[in-house]
Amino acid sequence: MNRYPFWKYLLILVIVVVGFFYALPNIYAPDPAVQISGSSVSLEITERDMKKAEQVLKDLGIEYFGAEFDKGNGLVRLREQADQLAAQRKIQEALGKDFVVAVNLAPTTPDWLLGIGAGPMKLGLDLAGGVHFLLEVDTPKVLAEEMESTEDYIRKHIRKERLRGVEVRVRDSIITISTESDEQRQAITSMLRSDLRELEYEKSEQDGKFLLRAQLSQAYIREKEDYAVTQNLTTLRNRVNEIGVAEPMVQRQGRNRIVVELPGIQDTARAKAIIGKTANLQFRLEADAKTLASQRETYPYRNEDTQRQYGSPTIEKRPIATGKNVTNAQVGFDPDTSQPQVNITMDSQGGSLMHKKTRNNIKRRMAVLFIEYKTETKRTIDENGEEEITYSQTPETSIISLATIQGALGKSFRITGLENPQAASELALLLRAGALAAPMGFVEERTIGPSLGAENIALGVKSVKIGLALVLIFMLFYYRAFGLAANIALATNMVLLIAVMSIFGATLTLPGIAGIVLTVGMAVDANVLIFSRIREELANAVPPQTAIKTGFDRAFETIMDANITTFIVAIILYAIGTGSVKGFAVTLAIGIVTSMFTAIMGTRAIVNLMYGGRRVEKLWI
Secondary structure, eight states: OOOOOHHHHHHHHHHHHHHHHHHGGGGSOOEEEEEEEESSTTOOOOHHHHHHHHHHHHHHTOOEEEEEEETTEEEEEESOGGGHHHHHHHHHHHHOTTEEEEEEEEOOOOHHHHHTTOOOOEEOHHHHOEEEEEEEEOHHHHHHHHHHHHHHHHHHHHHHTTOTTOEEEEETTEEEEEESSHHHHHHHHHHHHHHOTTEEEEEEEETTEEEEEEEEOHHHHHHHHHHHHHHHHHHHHHHHHHHTOSSOEEEEETTTEEEEEEESOSOHHHHHHHHTOEEEEEEEEBOOTTSOGGGEEEOOBSSHHHHHHHOOOEEESSOSEEGGGEEEEEEEEOTTTOOEEEEEEEOHHHHHHHHHHHHTOTTSEEEEEEEEEEEEEEEEEOTTSOEEEEEEEEEEEEEEEEEEOOSOOOSEEEEOOOSSHHHHHHHHHHHHHOOOSSOEEEEEEEEEOOTTOHHHHHHHHHHHHHHHHHHHHHHHHHHHHHHHHHHHHHHHHHHHHHHHHHHTTOEEOHHHHHHHHHHHHHHHHHHHHHHHHHHHHHHTTOOHHHHHHHHHHHHHHHHHHHHHHHHHHHHHHHHHOOTHHHHHHHHHHHHHHHHHIIIIIIHHHHHHHHHTTSOOSOOOO
16 A cells, blocks of 8 residues: 555656756856847957957956857856946947947856756846837838828829829928819819828919818828837737747837837847847839939949949839738748748738739849848937937848849749848848838837846845745644655755746746745645645544545545646636736746646655555654
8 A cells, every 4th residue: 555656656756857957057047248249140240349349348347258259149248247238338339330239148057958958947027137128110201101102193193184284292291282273173182082081181272373282181190100100019029029038028108109128038139139120121123214213213232242243223213012011931042052042922912013013024123122220329418417328210221132023923932132041031030020110219228127126036035935944844843754755845846847937938027936935835735735634534543554545535636626726717817917917827837737746746655655565553744
C-alpha cells in the first residue's frame, strides 16, 4: 500500500530536473547596456564606430566592459544602470542620425543553457521598465493629399466636359473654381453634388467671373483624421507583434497622437527602428515622351552601386498603386540569380489597378519607389536653461527597382533589386504589418523605470520571502514529517512555475507576483486538506497506511473542484482583462497547474518513499 510504480517516480524526477534547468536562467541578472545599430539594415556597425562610442564613454567617465559588435549591431555593457541614459544620448550625438542608439539589458545566461532553449522570464514594465514613445500622426498631410486628389478629379472633369476658360486654384485648403458663365459653374456644381459629396461649397461673383469655392466638410475632415490614426494604430500593433514584445501598450491619445510602451524588450534598438519607421511603397511608370513636365519626378536608386552605374531615373508623379493595397509580403529568393526578393500579394483594388495599367504599358519600365520618413532629434536650451527636445521628419525617397513590364501583372508579383536578405526581411515586415495611412513623428521618447520604484519592488519581494518562510516554518512545526514533505513540494512548485513561465515566454509583472503568492497559499491549502483528513482517519482508529491512502484519495475531489473553479476565473480574467490583470491571471493559471502536480503527486511521492510498503505504528503528523 502507498507505493508508486518505478515509472511514476522516474516521471516526477524528470519533470523536476527539466524544470530546474529551465528555471535556472532567472538567477543570472542581465547587464545594463547600450545597443547601436544602423538606421537601415544596409548600414552595419564597424570597428571604427565602436571605437568612437567607447571614446565617448571614456570622456564621460562611464565604466563599461564587453564592447562587441556582430551582424551589424554593436553592444556596450555598462557597470551601472544609472549611466545608460547619459551614455545613449552622447553616443547618439557622436554617431549622428544614421545610427539608432538605444538602452538595453544584455543577457548573461550561459551559452550551455541557451543551447537547450532555456532563457529568463520576461519582465513587465512595472518591474523592468521599458521604452515609451509618443508619436504624432501627420493628419494635415492626409488632408493635403485628399485636396490634391480632389483637385485632380475636378480638372479631369473639366477636360472631359471641354469647359473652356475655367481655372482651378488651391490655397489654404480651399479650391477656387473660376468660370466664364453661370452655366459652366452650374455644370461643375452638379458634378460636385453627385461625385464629391464630402465638399462644402459656396457661390460668388467677382470681376465678371463666376466663382465656386469648395472645401472639405468638418465631418469629413474628422472622419479622415480618425481613419488615419486608427489605421496607424493597427499598423503599429502589428509591427509590435512582429517584433515579439511582451504585453505592449499601443493606444490613442487625444485627436492625433499614439502612445507606445514596450516593456523589458531585449532588442530595443530594433524596436525603435521598426516603430519609428514610417515607410511606404509606390509603384510608378517610368516617364516617357508623352509624360508632361509637371507629372515628372526624378529619384535616386536605393542601392548605391546601381545609382553609380545608371544615375537617377525620371518617373511619373502619379502612382499606379501603393503599399496600402498590399495584403501580404514574404521574403524569397530569385531562382535564377539567388538574389533576395519580396513576394507581394495585393488586394482586389490594387490587383485591378496593377493589371489595367500594366496591360496597356507592356515593354515600359515600372519603378518600385520606397518612401521613408526619418525622424531627426534636435536638442536646444530654452531661456530658463532647460533642455528642449524637438523632433522633425525628413522624407527620403529612393527607387528599389526599375524593371521592364513583360506582361500584364495581377494581384501577385515580386520585388527584386534589394541589397541583402536583411533589407528584404525588413521591407516584408513593414508591408505585412500594414501601411501607415499618414506619416508619424516622435513627440516624446524616453526610457522609463519601474512604475512603483525599485525600493517598493524590493520590499514586495522581501515580504514574499518572509511570508514563504513563515509558511514553511508553520508546516514543519505543525505537521512534522508530513510538513517536511509539503515544504519540499512547495519549493518544487516555485521552481516549476518559474520554469513554465520562462518556457512559454510569459511576462512577470507586479500583480503577477501577487498571483505567485496566491499560488503558494493554494498549494499549502491543498496539503492542509490532505493532512487534516489523514488526522481524522487516525482519530477514528484507522491503520496508518489506510489513513494515508484515504486522506489523499478523499481530499483529491475537494482540491480538484476548488482549483478548477479558480482556473476558470483565471481564464476569464485573461480573456477580458488588460495589462496588469492579465499578468495576474497568467501566473495564477500556471500556478494552479503546477501546484496540483506538486501538492498531490509530489507530496504523495515523498510520503510514499517515507512510509510506503513498511509496517508503520505511528505517523509523525
